[in-house]
Amino acid sequence: MPISPAALAQLPVRRLGPADLLACADLSENRGWLREEHKWELLLTAGTGYGIDDPEGEGLLACSVVTSYGPGLAAIGMVLVAERYARRGVGRRLMRYVLEETGETPLTLYATANGQPLYEGLGFTEIARAEMVKGRFSFSAPAPDVTVRPATAEDLQDVLRLDREIFGLDRTPLITRLPAFADHLRVAVDGGVITGFAAAWPNMDTHVIGPLIARDTATAQALVASLAEASDRPLRTDIELRHTALLGWLKENGLNTIITNAVMVRSIPDLPGDADRRFAPLTVAAG
Structure with a gap:
């Protein structure tokens, strides 16, 4: 019954x-x-x-x-x-x-089309949209000439500082888990200074790229290409629609749109940090 x-x-x-x-x-x-x-x-x-x-x-x-x-x-x-x-x-x-x-x-979440009306009724508002893309990386469109290398333990403090600057808040408990959680962790370097970082972590038959933090699109592309070279799986990531150049480049390299979600917030007008340098979340479930 x-x-x-x-x-x-x-x-x-x-x-x-x-x-x-x-x-x-x-x-x-x-x-x-x-x-x-x-x-x-x-x-x-x-x-x-x-x-x-x-x-x-x-x-x-x-x-x-x-x-x-x-x-x-x-x-x-x-x-x-x-x-x-x-x-x-x-x-x-x-x-x-x-x-x-x-x-x-203040709260944030990624909402599907089915879930968005529920969240709107609870006081959440849409501030952006993000596109999930997935596919075998083809290397058809070249990556910019940016130095990228595997991250080391000595990089951790610089990575945490850069992440706090761009994400806008301290997420040390998540970032410090990346070396064990991810299969691959890369940093972009210019003149000895870390200008971006990204991880590829295993999720079923794919590698999810996230977080993807970079000073510009060229750096983000170089980080993705480095992770793609290290992976033997299809890639998946979630990119805000504002990053049109990165999304276009990913699609040139064989990734296709799976779904588009709404980025929503409650009790704040926008997310903290720098959206222009925040290219992908670690996972949409963690904002």
Whole structure:
């Protein structure tokens, strides 16, 4: 017998942790998403997960993850509701709980076309759009002549300083996980100064490029080309539409549009940092 709306509204929300990884991956699969267990592990250790257990014992009924960057910003991602409970107000209920937990903290998220009306109703506004592209990198269009090399442990402090300058907030807990999380981590260098960095991390059969932080488009292109040379998989990344030159170059090199998402914020007019030098997020789930 279906659970009534009143009963659904009373189901408790609990914190999720690394022990819930497989349940989160199962819920992703249930909604037609990839399982992405490697990404879930990062999100559940670096962020705070929230979930509603299915009272019928079928795993998680719903989940989401919040990645905090201090009082200045938090990112909401992986908002999922099991297919059997879809369109019954569960997603709105979970989001309202998360909003209560985050309080006055400004928020950001990437929204699909299906999810955007829900978020607009909760006070989020669209500030940009981002395009997910994926494909085998063809090397058809050359990369600029920019020095790129593998990152070393000695680069970490310079990478953190550059990231804080461009992202606009301190995300040390995420960036310091990159050497273990990513298969490849590259830095661009000019005159001994690091001018950009990027990672390629494994996600099912692809390598996701992110974060991609660079002083200009040429540097971003060189970083992507270096990561493509190191990878034996199709590449995937999410680029804001404002970066038309980079998107055009990626498409010349064999990557195709998969989906376009809305970049949304709540309680702030725009994201902190420098959008012109912030080319791709580590993952859209973490903002």
